[in-house]
Amino acid sequence: MPEFHTPPIMPMAIRFDHEQLTLAPAGPTLTRRMSDLEGLFRDEAARAAAAAGENPVVYTVTSSPVPEANRELPQSITTIMPGTTSGEFWMTKGHQHPDHQGEIYLAITGRGGILMFDGEQTSWLEMLPGTIGYIPPGWAHRSVNTGTEPYAFLAVYPGGAGHDYDWVVEHGMGKRAFRGPDGSALLRPFAE
Numbered sequence: 001m002p003e004f005h006t007p008p009i010m011p012m013a014i015r016f017d018h019e020q021l022t023l024a025p026a027g028p029t030l031t032r033r034m035s036d037l038e039g040l041f042r043d044e045a046a047r048a049a050a051a052a053g054e055n056p057v058v059y060t061v062t063s064s065p066v067p068e069a070n071r072e073l074p075q076s077i078t079t080i081m082p083g084t085t086s087g088e089f090w091m092t093k094g095h096q097h098p099d100h101q102g103e104i105y106l107a108i109t110g111r112g113g114i115l116m117f118d119g120e121q122t123s124w125l126e127m128l129p130g131t132i133g134y135i136p137p138g139w140a141h142r143s144v145n146t147g148t149e150p151y152a153f154l155a156v157y158p159g160g161a162g163h164d165y166d167w168v169v170e171h172g173m174g175k176r177a178f179r180g181p182d183g184s185a186l187l188r189p190f191a192e
């Protein structure tokens, strides 16, 4: 066995259910509620009130069984619920890869966007079912549900890239995505 084959994993087919947005076989599922998103929305008081109340699920991430290990290519399905907090669309925490490596997202259902920030400039990609979004190395990324239905996408990423959530807390994302007057995304400066 080659030395890179650690941990050992066999070729596998993973069935994706378009209706249930599930994987089989599946690895762990991460559930992020409003209480997990402290300090991320512009209106922290509104976020805290929601967390203290019904504490809704904002998004889930279901992983495939492929491990997050060097040279592997794990996948996951992220489903973000529709909603806003004081007008700011519900979103993922966002992260930077400590080991700067690229990532691919494929939008599956609903309507959303990818907010990216490299520390200086912000990029925004509209994501509709069938859209492939490319995240280059070194760009922090956050996904946003800009629609009225759950927004789900497939992510494929290098297993050794890692996830740095604190980078986003420290540097922000340059912009924030709010619901505009016509319902579509309106990007506003991060600290406005």
Ligand SMILES: [Fe+2]
Residues within 6 Å of the ligand: 095, 097, 103, 141, 157
């Ligand atoms: Fe990522």
